[in-house]
Amino acid sequence: MNIPFTRHTLGNGLDVLLHEDHACPIVAVNIWYHVGSKNEQPGRTGFAHLFEHLMFEGSQHHDHGFFQPLQGAGATLNGSTNADRTNYWEVVPSGALELALWMESDRMGYLLPALTEAKFTNQRDVVLNERRQNYENRPYGLAPMALLAALFPADHPYHWTTIGDIADLQAAKLDEVRAFFRRYYHPANASIALAGDVDPDQALALVDRYFGGIEPGERVDPIHVDASLSNDVRVHFEDRVELPRLYLAWLTPAMFAEGDADLDLATDLLANGKTSRLYRRLVFDERLATDVSASQNSREMMGYAQITATAAPGHTLAEIERVIFEEIARLAADGPTDAEIERGRVQAETQFMFRLQTVGGFGGKSDQLNAYNVFLKDPAYFPKDLERYQSCTKASLQAIVNRYLDPSHRVTLSIVPHGRASLAASGSVAAAVS
């Protein structure tokens, strides 16, 4: 199981990854810029994502909006921003590859001449509405703001969410957008992957033709800031919800680091799916909760693991918290069962096989090649990534649970109905979120 590819680096530093798959007459074009909300400054949060929106509003030689010519060619396209990176992709019929490269290279090389105050103001309004829709007007929608703020200190680059603070978005200036583009959006801070129905030689020549002449910018040095939790940080806030919900979170190893895969498997066997230990106890047997889930949120500098459960009517977050720590303690003491390890292996194999089905879009083969290249400088990492999961053992998983899911170094967040602060887990202080 792997994603065969060739890699080339243009003279301006742009990495080019090429993968052939002729099953469908389509080509995926995928570009990563190694910049995300972690590159923002306090007081200027939300910038990387707002900038991503502006990349769809036209560039010097096509100042009419990015979607129209591509949709007219039968493409589907999108982009996204997270803490660590920003990606853009198109999936086009094979014959429209050159069009997609023209469009992507024009916005990499020539965005600023087409950028206006009117576009900037319009997209800031759109982003404020995205924030209202996906966070403010959604039950429990402000949880990420409260969790990240409690996990990471105020000057840590993971302290804020990618969508940003309302006041920061409103204070953003067009000049700052220009400076951001020059600093981060250039060939030496980008990686392009083409996957699908392509001739690699022709494709490379086209990429070189369209991107080769774009000037590289100044190299972006990696940033690393440590964080640690010295105790159990207990916070709560009131929201427009019917049922109280408990969030537990711990600081954990970075993406691909030692322990990252074990924590993926540990959170799965604890709380993902109906066979998981916490689902069985909290939802199935004791019926204290209506739902429970968990994840290891892997990031470039460090990760955080999270367990979330909603109290069933008539039950308290205290009951849920107690059961969760009983189950963590049991896993830490006895490790997983052979059946759980075997199940984890089969599920990893299946999940990795699923990832080989699509050439483009979020999570497609082109996106994965770029992820491995940008984060590890190793686009051949796919089989090694699977091996990380296949090589987890009872002992390694048990050790990692002991080390990281520590009851005395964590964040405990309660979200409770308005006016019902007493339903929060005990000893928590009110958090300010917006």
Next chain:
Amino acid sequence: MSHPERSAGHALTVDRDRLPVPGPTRVFPFPAIEKSVLPNGLRVWTVNHTQVPLVAFTLLVRRGAASDPAGMDGLAAVTADMLDEGSGERSAIEMHEALARLGAQFDTDIGSDATVTSVTVLSRFTRHALELLSDVVVRPAIRDADFSRVRQLRLHRLTQLRDMPGAVADRAFLKLIYGAHPYGHSPIGSEASLAAMHVDDARAFHARAIRPEVSTLIAVGDCDHGEMVRMASDAFADWTGAGDGERPDEGSLPQAARLNIVPRPRAPQSELRIGQVSAPRDTPDYHPLVVANTILGGQFVSRINLNLREDKGLTYGARTAFEFRRRSGPFVLQVSVQTSGTARAIDESLGEIAGIRGSRPVTPAELELGIAALTRGYARSFETGEQIGRAALQLALYDLPDDYFEQFVPRIEAVTADDVSRVMARHLDPARLVTLVVGDLDVIGRDLSGLGLGDPVVLPPDAF
């Protein structure tokens, strides 16, 4: 595609005065479906698709939430939820573990017209997955204790949905435009109907509705048709059923007020639904309606999205859809807009709908773009086994012909601007369009009354 000189000064060879014109698209035939019917009436369809060693099973039962008996909204959905809660001697937990041991991606999905169970596994688990699928669909235990637990979880879910403006809007809107019609409720049902249900109702519904002669098993992957039919014959041999499960339409559709609001105090956005009952899937106007909707609100560069998002910045995104079903489905425009822009967004939306019906007919450029967007990227809808399975499911659910996918592109390409105006005028009636707002009545009430749609009818949040 030309072969540029690698050694030439690359920047100089780029013509940025005009966009490259895409080359022709290679013809991509929809993969062939091989079909058989088992003696009990179950149709078995297979598509050979060998890109990756996975097999995607989709089991379509043509009975869904529209088959809920009167007063028992939610019965089809809760029955579907009971399918993987144990079978024979196997407890619910044992069934979940059996699926997990295969690494299976298992899902049950319920719509108005269908219950769809799907399972995707590594090819080496094909036989095992098929046996489990038959246990799930044909022989669910439907035990009393499991039923109580599943129903309780659904009641909790309903409680939580009350806080989700999109869910409130969807449920209220269906009720407004359909009333007592089988499409007038969302699949999950209501607190009252769920509370009134008994485990025997679920058992009876399973016997009556989940039957082989209204079902199609679709397998996509590395599978030989004959071998798959033999395996399906073994797994589904004892599946029988009696009864119908269809529920007739009940009288005429209601005419709701033109403007309605479910108050949501202090909401930063208003959740809007604008629409009406329109056309069924088998309408002869299907292809023109698809083109028309693409231009009106079916893509990023649609009229509605460009207006409300890219021009006015009132929303993160707006879209429209004809939700085609076996009976006449809804046309709905849906959007979340900032509270201060609510009345303006409604006014603009109604204006766009009126416009495409004839006062602002689609331009040649819009038509060309809409048709191209629907046809040129057609192949990418058939990349994965699950996508191909879902496509085949459309044929089985709506009785579409085998050459449906081959015909799609030419039929879309044949749509004219006149067709668009004609079908939109026929299937959308401004006098019947119903607008629903879930938003802050205190802030927007006056603006709403000024829209010329009458004072908004205030609906209590617990009315649905």
